Amino acid sequence: MLRPLRLLLSGLQTQPSRCCSSFVSRMRYVNRLKEDDEACTAALKDGSIFLFHRLSPLLRCTDVGTFSPATLTCSDVQSVLQRLGSDGSSLKEAVLIGCSEQNQAQFCLDVGELDQAAVEEASQGTFIDLRKAFFLLPAAEAPLVSKGQALLRWHQSTRFCGASGQPTQRNRAGSQRFCRSSSTVYYPKMSAVAVALVSDGKRCLLGRQPSFPRGLYSALAGFCDMGETLEEALCREVAEEVGLEIQSISYSSSQHWPFPHSSFMLGCHALVSPAHTQLCVDCSELEDARWFTVDEITRALQVKPRRGDPPILWLPPKHALANRLIREWVEQQWQSKGGA
C-alpha cells in the first residue's frame, strides 16, 4: 500500500527540525514519531530509555546523595538484555514518552520478565516503587517517570479489546492500540480530578481521609463525573464532602498524578461566604475537615516531617498540586495583610 507523502517525508527525518524554536520542533518531532512507525524505530536506536521493573522505575543515587532516573542508551539496554540471556526482542515494547532538550527521543521499557537484582547490577541502578521514587526525584524529573509508568500500565491493561475480546496491537510509539476485529482505536486514558482550596477569606479548608498518614490534611478533591464541567465537579464534591456551597472559582494549574492510577488533576481556588462556614462532614468520605488560619498553615509549611514524629498538621508534599494551591493561598493572604 502507498504511504502518504507526508509520512514518507517525515520518515526521512530522524531528528527534530531546526526551522522553528527548539520547543516547537521538539513537539512536532514527538508528534511525528507517534504517527510514523519507521521514524520511531530509527529514533529508538539513538534515543534514551528509562527502565522499569513491574512498573517500578530504575533510579541512580548521585554522589551528593540525590536521586535521578537512570537514563540508558538503546545500546546500553541491548547489552543489559544480552548479558541476561534475552534476545533483545523486548526492545520492541519500548514506549515513547517525549523528547529531551538535547533533542533525543525518550522511551520507557518494562523489563519485568527479567530478574530484578540482575538488571539492577547490570545497569547500576535500583528499581524503587513509584510511591517512594516520585518523592525522591527532583520535581522537574518526577513527572517524566510518572508519565512512563502510566503509559506502561495502560499498555498492560489494554491488551484486549473491550468490544471484541480480541488482542489489540500497538503502534510503534505506543501512543495508541488498535483492534483489527472491531476497528476500535484505544488511546491512553486518565481520570479528571477536581481539587479546590476553599477559603472563607481568612481561613482555608483542609480535610483528611482515613487512609492518609497521621496528621496529614489536604485540599478537597474528587473525580469528575461524566458530563460535568470542572466547576460543577468542584461544587458537587465540596457539597458532598463538607456540606458547603462554593462560589468565585478561579483556576490555578494542573498536574498529572500517578496515584493510584493516572489522574489529570485540575487545581482551583474557591470561596465560601463567611456567613456560611459551618462544616457538615460526610464521614463516609472524610475522617475530618477543618478551617486553618494562615498562621497555622505558614507554620506547617515550615515543618519538615520526620519519620515517627508527625507534627500536628502535616501538609501535602511539594510535588503535589495541593501543596501549590496552599502556597498560593498563603502568599495571597500575606499580600492582602501587607496591603491592608
Ligand SMILES: NC(=O)c1ccc[n+]([C@@H]2O[C@H](COP(=O)([O-])OP(=O)(O)OC[C@H]3O[C@@H](n4cnc5c(N)ncnc54)[C@H](O)[C@@H]3O)[C@@H](O)[C@H]2O)c1
Ligand atoms: N496531587 C494532589 O495534590 C492531590 C490532592 C488531593 C487528591 N489527589 C488525588 O485525587 C484523587 C481523587 O481524590 P479523592 O479520593 O478525594 O476522590 P473522591 O472524593 O471522588 O473519592 C474517591 C471515590 O470516588 C469514586 N470514583 C469515581 N470516579 C472514579 C475514578 N475515575 N477512579 C477512581 N475512583 C472513582 C470511587 O468510589 C472512589 O473511592 C485521589 O487519587 C488522590 O490521590 C491528589
Ligand SMILES: [Mg+2]
Ligand atoms: Mg474526595
